[in-house]
Amino acid sequence: MFEELSNLHKKCFPNKPWSADDFRELQNSGCEIIMSQNGFIVYRIVLDEAEIITIGVNPEMRRQGIASAMIGIIEKSIKNQGVKKLFLEVASNNVAGKKLYENCGFLPVGLRPKYYDGVDAILMSKDI
Numbered sequence: 001m002f003e004e005l006s007n008l009h010k011k012c013f014p015n016k017p018w019s020a021d022d023f024r025e026l027q028n029s030g031c032e033i034i035m036s037q038n039g040f041i042v043y044r045i046v047l048d049e050a051e052i053i054t055i056g057v058n059p060e061m062r063r064q065g066i067a068s069a070m071i072g073i074i075e076k077s078i079k080n081q082g083v084k085k086l087f088l089e090v091a092s093n094n095v096a097g098k099k100l101y102e103n104c105g106f107l108p109v110g111l112r113p114k115y116y117d118g119v120d121a122i123l124m125s126k127d128i
């Protein structure tokens, strides 16, 4: 699973690929990982809050609702575990990411200037 995750991550983030060991470490440090044939989502729960660490969909399979569906699935699951708020960070120049999260009901709540190699990170959250 970790090799497949790493291969798919490379397709989604060619400039910052994560290795199989990176994913192994994330899981060992308490992150949840969901992977399907064409997408993955990594998140972490801390008490009654959770954070989406990363999400990606195979470039050939985008705009078919896969990312929105994965977010919907984890929202249901974490709500059942008592989570009240979901956070994430997205690069301010990531048009697809920003639109996806807006569509899923996330609102901007902060800015981390020059967080990603000189590009601002927008902090977003959603009450669930």
Ligand SMILES: CC(C)(COP(=O)(O)OP(=O)(O)OC[C@H]1O[C@@H](n2cnc3c(N)ncnc32)[C@H](O)[C@@H]1OP(=O)(O)O)[C@@H](O)C(=O)NCCC(=O)NCCS
Binding pocket: 012, 013, 053, 054, 055, 056, 057, 058, 061, 062, 063, 064, 065, 066, 067, 068, 069, 089, 090, 091, 094, 095, 096, 097, 099, 100, 101, 103
């Ligand atoms: C962002 C990403 C995960 C979206 O995956 P997806 O499965 O294509 O997303 P969905 O099909 O669920 O899209 C839901 C909505 O998001 C918006 N959206 C998604 N991709 C978009 C794009 N390229 N441009 C504009 N809006 C986009 C649209 O509003 C879309 O609804 P619509 O298709 O009905 O118009 C995918 O483009 C990706 O893997 N990108 C590279 C990795 C990345 O940037 N991850 C997010 C930051 S961590």
